[in-house]
Amino acid sequence: xxxxxxxxxxVCFGVSWPLNIYKAWKARTTKGSSVPFYFLILIGYLxxxxxxxxxxxxxxxxxxxxWFFYILNSVIVTLGILVWFRNRRLDRxxxxxx
Numbered sequence: 001x002x003x004x005x006x007x008x009x010x011v012c013f014g015v016s017w018p019l020n021i022y023k024a025w026k027a028r029t030t031k032g033s034s035v036p037f038y039f040l041i042l043i044g045y046l047x048x049x050x051x052x053x054x055x056x057x058x059x060x061x062x063x064x065x066x067w068f069f070y071i072l073n074s075v076i077v078t079l080g081i082l083v084w085f086r087n088r089r090l091d092r093x094x095x096x097x098x
């Protein structure tokens with residue numbers, strides 16, 4: 001049952017991240033976003049994955065769908081970081097033209 005609630009949490013985040021990244025892509029600026037925030041979220045997901053690996057070595061299995069969503073969310077947040085750097089480059093181009 002605990003894995004189910006963990007899955008719900010991860011799915012909620014998983015739905016939110018693509019929306020956030022789409023908004024950042026369309027905005028074409030880093031204003032209102034924070035790369036340290038993205039990195040903290042990514043580190044949190046990596047800690048979650050590490051927790052699952054430790055449990056696995058102790059003989060406690062985790063359903064595959066939980067692994068899938070942890071990894072998927074990590075990839076999506078990484079894409080968010082890449083969009084942030086793209087937007088920072090666009091900000092710098094605009095500043096140099098001004």
